[in-house]
Amino acid sequence: MKTYSTWTKPSASQHMLKFFRHADPETKHISRAAEVFQKTLRVLKKKVKQRYNQELTTPAQEQLLSWKHLKLIAELSKCPPTSPATCRYTHLYKYRLISGLCNNRQNPRWGAANTALVRWLPAEYEDGESEPKGWNPERLHNGFQLPPARTVSREIMTSASKWKDDSYSQLLVDWGQYISHDITLTPQSTSTDGSDVDCLKTCENVHPCFPIKSGIRQALQRQQLNAMTSFIDASAVYGHNQKLESFLRDLPGRNGKLAVNARFKDPKGRPYLPFVTKLPSACHQDLQGERVECFSAGDNRVSEGLPLTSLHTLWLREHNRIAEALKHINGHWSPEMIYQETRKIIGALHQIITLRDYAPKIIGPESFKHYIGPYRGYDPSVDPSIANVFAAAAFRFGHATISPILCRLNESFQEDERFPHLRLHNTLFSPWRIVKEGGIEPVLRGVIGSAASAVSTDMLLADEVTERLVVLDTLKQMDLAALNLQRGRDHGLP
Numbered sequence: 241m242k243t244y245s246t247w248t249k250p251s252a253s254q255h256m257l258k259f260f261r262h263a264d265p266e267t268k269h270i271s272r273a274a275e276v277f278q279k280t281l282r283v284l285k286k287k288v289k290q291r292y293n294q295e296l297t298t299p300a301q302e303q304l305l306s307w308k309h310l311k312l313i314a315e316l317s318k319c320p321p322t323s324p325a326t327c328r329y330t331h332l333y334k335y336r337l338i339s340g341l342c343n344n345r346q347n348p349r350w351g352a353a354n355t356a357l358v359r360w361l362p363a364e365y366e367d368g369e370s371e372p373k374g375w376n377p378e379r380l381h382n383g384f385q386l387p388p389a390r391t392v393s394r395e396i397m398t399s400a401s402k403w404k405d406d407s408y409s410q411l412l413v414d415w416g417q418y419i420s421h422d423i424t425l426t427p428q429s430t431s432t433d434g435s436d437v438d439c440l441k442t443c444e445n446v447h448p449c450f451p452i453k454s455g456i457r458q459a460l461q462r463q464q465l466n467a468m469t470s471f472i473d474a475s476a477v478y479g480h481n482q483k484l485e486s487f488l489r490d491l492p493g494r495n496g497k498l499a500v501n502a503r504f505k506d507p508k509g510r511p512y513l514p515f516v517t518k519l520p521s522a523c524h525q526d527l528q529g530e531r532v533e534c535f536s537a538g539d540n541r542v543s544e545g546l547p548l549t550s551l552h553t554l555w556l557r558e559h560n561r562i563a564e565a566l567k568h569i570n571g572h573w574s575p576e577m578i579y580q581e582t583r584k585i586i587g588a589l590h591q592i593i594t595l596r597d598y599a600p601k602i603i604g605p606e607s608f609k610h611y612i613g614p615y616r617g618y619d620p621s622v623d624p625s626i627a628n629v630f631a632a633a634a635f636r637f638g639h640a641t642i643s644p645i646l647c648r649l650n651e652s653f654q655e656d657e658r659f660p661h662l663r664l665h666n667t668l669f670s671p672w673r674i675v676k677e678g679g680i681e682p683v684l685r686g687v688i689g690s691a692a693s694a695v696s697t698d699m700l701l702a703d704e705v706t707e708r709l710v711v712l713d714t715l716k717q718m719d720l721a722a723l724n725l726q727r728g729r730d731h732g733l734p
């Protein structure tokens with residue numbers, strides 16, 4: 241029988257229906273999905289017949305069907321569901337929504353992009369509602385004023401050197417940063433947020449001001465957003481909204497692949513990530529030759545450091561490699577299906593690497609066994625949203641493992657004469673060092689060929705990041721330890 245859809249062959253789904261009718265509760269929803277899908281298929285075939293007076297038989301018509309089907313999904317994810325009812329169609333679609341919505345049918349927003357970081361303990365603001373700790377110098381905490389974050393950083397948290405950890409390579413650190421960008425991004429507001437109203441001078445409810453006039457309730461406390469999908473779903477590769485996703489895809493190529501850089505390739509002809517569209521970008525430049533702009537990827541911090549950019553580049557290439565292989569063995573698949581199936585595999589690889597190879601090394605195999613253990617199936621009662629304390633404090637432990645030196649190695653895993661090791665601050669927001677200094681290989685060899693910086697029990701940060709950290713937009717020098725402390729106060733972490 242002809243394949244009409246991106247989902248499954250009609251014959252196969254009929255078979256599935258029979259098969260799953262008596263299956264266990266977890267798989268039963270698949271039978272309902274198959275049922276609804278069959279119905280939709282019938283309706284759409286009828287409509288196509290009425291409109292074009294044709295049967296759905298050619299690949300072009302097959303496309304039309306999958307396109308309509310996807311349009312429905314697209315519409316749904318444009319209007320965030322507010323009740324479980326609005327998620328009712330998404331089970332037609334066997335792939336994760338790009339926004340992470342509707343993963344949990346009862347709680348569609350759990351883990352979705354742009355939802356509040358959850359609290360494990362109520363926030364502690366100075367005024368109870370929104371003022372960061374340390375906002376009002378008069379207020380004492382345990383009988384003391386909070387010291388300025390920068391003083392704590394300088395006097396307690398900074399170290400000129402880092403010990404090396406012989407058990408693990410630097411990749412352990414870099415995977416941590418990479419995967420933290422899959423699951424957390426706390427957007428920061430600008431001071432006026434594009435409005436001419438000064439919220440300090442009004443008691444009216446005028447956008448963007450919402451003065452709180454009555455007693456303090458937890459629900460009115462300031463909360464922070466997570467712009468990323470909380471799921472490990474390779475959102476750092478594909479983005480977390482449709483606009484970004486479309487930008488990152490090679491839609492004209494009709495091959496299910498991701499778009500690649502149109503200007504540069506590596507010395508062996510392998511692709512790089514595309515550049516950002518807003519030019520000139522803020523990234524540093526090698527003053528000789530052509531500009532190399534900041535790269536774009538599913539996460540906009542991609543150009544922050546060379547190992548991070550290298551990992552993003554690897555995943556771009558891996559997506560395109562798998563997409564090509566899938567196309568090769570499934571000539572009848574639509575570009576959409578190749579893309580989605582590849583995205584699903586890439587997402588799974590991110591989960592495997594994180595849960596099998598990363599997390600046990602960070603918390604120790606015993607803790608992993610005790611707190612996480614083997615996967616026992618989907619539990620719809622668990623809210624998978626990232627917690628505020630995890631994004632703003634716990635997972636930032638990684639900042640104490642950042643090495644002040646970035647090693648680059650040649651094919652013999654020796655220091656590369658042409659591209660020597662670099663002090664960290666010379667590598668931040670400098671994608672030109674990938675494009676003009678040998679591609680991602682010297683960096684990747686350095687990452688797997690050098691020892692990780694030890695997570696010392698005193699949690700000191702290298703002075704490279706406390707004195708010479710660069711942040712995008714301003715490219716100003718900042719202090720990562722002070723930022724972390726200040727962020728914790730800003731978020732009202734208890």
Ligand code: HEM
Pocket residue numbers: 413414415416417420424425426427544545630631632635636637638639641642705709711720723724727
């Ligand atoms: C060269 C390496 C790294 C640099 C330069 C860096 C830099 C930064 C900066 C500038 C921020 C924003 C700070 C703020 O304004 O609050 C940040 C946030 C964060 N970093 Fe790193 N980081 C690095 C490595 C890591 C590693 C290894 C991990 C974890 C293992 C990590 C986890 C996080 C997390 C969880 C956040 C909070 C993200 C959010 O919710 O917005 N980082 N990092």
Ligand SMILES: [Ca+2]
Pocket residue numbers: 422423468469470471472473474475476
């Ligand atoms: Ca994610």
